[in-house]
Amino acid sequence: MRIVNLTLFTLLVLSEASTQNIFHPELSGLLDSSNAPFYFGVASGDPQEDGVVIWSKIIPENIEPQQVSWEVALDTLMQNVVGSGSVMTDASSAFTVKVNAGGLKPGTTYFYRFKHKDTFSPIGRTKTCKTTDPDQLRFAVVSCADYQSGYFNAFGDIAQRNDLDAVIHLGDYIYEYGSWRPGRKRMLKNQYRSHIPDKECTTLKDYRTRYGQYRLDPQLKEAHRLHPFIVIWDDHEIANNASIEGPGNNRQKAEEWELRKAEARQAYFEWLPIRENPEKSIIRKFSFGNLAELWMLDGRLEGRSAQAKGINDPALQSPDRFMLGEAQTAWLLNGMKESKASWKIIGNQVIFSPLNDSKVFSRTPSIGMDRWDGYPVERQRIFDFFYENNLKDIVVITGDVHTSWAFELTSEPSNPGVYDKKTGKGVIGAEFTTPSVTSFNFDEIVPRFITWEAKRRFKKKKNNPHLRYLDLNRHGYLTLTLTKEYAQADWFYIKKRDRIDERVKKKATRYLELGGQSLEKCQPSD
Numbered sequence: 001m002r003i004v005n006l007t008l009f010t011l012l013v014l015s016e017a018s019t020q021n022i023f024h025p026e027l028s029g030l031l032d033s034s035n036a037p038f039y040f041g042v043a044s045g046d047p048q049e050d051g052v053v054i055w056s057k058i059i060p061e062n063i064e065p066q067q068v069s070w071e072v073a074l075d076t077l078m079q080n081v082v083g084s085g086s087v088m089t090d091a092s093s094a095f096t097v098k099v100n101a102g103g104l105k106p107g108t109t110y111f112y113r114f115k116h117k118d119t120f121s122p123i124g125r126t127k128t129c130k131t132t133d134p135d136q137l138r139f140a141v142v143s144c145a146d147y148q149s150g151y152f153n154a155f156g157d158i159a160q161r162n163d164l165d166a167v168i169h170l171g172d173y174i175y176e177y178g179s180w181r182p183g184r185k186r187m188l189k190n191q192y193r194s195h196i197p198d199k200e201c202t203t204l205k206d207y208r209t210r211y212g213q214y215r216l217d218p219q220l221k222e223a224h225r226l227h228p229f230i231v232i233w234d235d236h237e238i239a240n241n242a243s244i245e246g247p248g249n250n251r252q253k254a255e256e257w258e259l260r261k262a263e264a265r266q267a268y269f270e271w272l273p274i275r276e277n278p279e280k281s282i283i284r285k286f287s288f289g290n291l292a293e294l295w296m297l298d299g300r301l302e303g304r305s306a307q308a309k310g311i312n313d314p315a316l317q318s319p320d321r322f323m324l325g326e327a328q329t330a331w332l333l334n335g336m337k338e339s340k341a342s343w344k345i346i347g348n349q350v351i352f353s354p355l356n357d358s359k360v361f362s363r364t365p366s367i368g369m370d371r372w373d374g375y376p377v378e379r380q381r382i383f384d385f386f387y388e389n390n391l392k393d394i395v396v397i398t399g400d401v402h403t404s405w406a407f408e409l410t411s412e413p414s415n416p417g418v419y420d421k422k423t424g425k426g427v428i429g430a431e432f433t434t435p436s437v438t439s440f441n442f443d444e445i446v447p448r449f450i451t452w453e454a455k456r457r458f459k460k461k462k463n464n465p466h467l468r469y470l471d472l473n474r475h476g477y478l479t480l481t482l483t484k485e486y487a488q489a490d491w492f493y494i495k496k497r498d499r500i501d502e503r504v505k506k507k508a509t510r511y512l513e514l515g516g517q518s519l520e521k522c523q524p525s526d
């Protein structure tokens with residue numbers, strides 16, 4: 001009897017723990033019961049020519065496995081249904097639901113919804129890849145959305161657009177930080193919303209709760225409902241400055257780090273509309289007919305070595321240090337060499353172009369160890385391959401730096417003599433960096449006059465001759481438009497971070513002609 005009671009007690013405790021794990025009690029104040037059980041809305045992603053991933057999550061009344069049905073239609077009234085089915089979900093995936101909706105037509109807008117018991121989810125909108133000779137593609141490109149640093153007005157503006165093929169998210173979708181970070185006085189001044197849980201995320205439960213908090217943000221939720229997302233993680237989905245060896249501060253035992261990476265990876269795959277695969281890998285390619293191919297890379301958890309300790313660390317120049325690792329690099333380069341697409345797009349976490357910031361912050365030489373500058377040997381191998389195989393029309397899109405940059409893509413200045421700014425010799429494409437949705441940028445951590453001086457020094461011709469646009473102070477997103485004639489980046493900036501305000505202004509444009517060798521300004525186009 002005592003044994004039975006003990007077993008019952010253990011089961012109750014376990015069940016209680018599991019329930020808390022799944023139902024996110026810390027979020028209860030944010031849940032609107034009129035949205036039950038689909039509190040977190042719907043999302044779609046990883047479009048292909050004949051299908052797309054559709055996503056939702058329920059909070060059921062108990063932790064028994066639950067059936068959820070879905071349907072995809074050609075119309076907003078969900079009358080012309082072209083696909084439907086039902087799936088089971090349970091506590092092992094925190095009651096998230098992910099369906100590969102197939103049998104669809106290319107370049108077509110679809111509507112979808114889920115149903116649990118008698119309740120329908122909101123209706124989502126999505127789009128399959130254009131593959132039959134598309135004239136134009138347009139992506140919104142985003143990164144670095146820190147919930148604590150302001151409202152997601154950039155997502156609010158993206159939600160309202162109807163000229164996008166997809167939203168490309170380059171990482172820092174969440175931040176793992178607790179709700180207070182010592183030593184960042186200016187950040188605290190600008191802190192408008194607090195993180196839940198009130199601690200650094202290190203466990204599956206923490207990460208799940210953090211994703212839940214972000215996904216209750218109305219602007220992010222609406223952007224997901226109305227556009228397919230193509231996502232990769234950067235470091236903050238796991239830990240600051242993560243590599244395969246550990247977080248940037250290296251204060252974690254190896255076995256703890258392995259567990260933390262696995263749990264962060266699981267939560268990411270539960271919450272993001274990314275296509276499932278056994279390895280939970282984010283490395284994948286998207287094809288848009290003969291107009292473009294897009295390679296989405298993992299520069300964090302696949303092959304990245306720990307950062308070098310500085311410019312004088314002999315490890316910096318070691319041929320055995322990697323950002324991507326040999327297998328991923330081979331996959332990327334072979335794919336690019338064989339590609340017949342006009343534009344070869346690389347979706348990447350950190351700045352790829354060589355960037356000379358030696359004289360920007362100090363008189364002593366320095367480089368950013370978290371960028372590709374910190375992995376120079378592997379990057380040079382990649383540049384060498386591009387040049388040897390005469391690969392051109394490459395566009396690298398980048399997040400991470402919370403600021404806006406446009407570079408002519410060339411291995412200069414790390415490889416002097418390759419590039420001639422006047423003639424465009426050595427230019428094989430462009431790199432466009434998207435600003436942060438909200439995360440701190442220059443003028444939020446240093447006084448403005450330092451920002452102005454930093455910008456002046458970055459833009460000095462002899463420091464960075466290939467730099468063609470720079471903004472260090474604004475938040476927002478960029479759009480990448482591709483046609484058979486040009487690749488164009490447009491930077492859109494939000495007006496406010498401290499209140500919901502979806503006024504967004506286009507401030508800058510840079511475009512590169514197909515086969516062209518210089519990045520030009522052009523008149524803003526729609």
Ligand SMILES: [Fe+2]
Binds near residue numbers: 143144145236401439
């Ligand atoms: Fe970031």
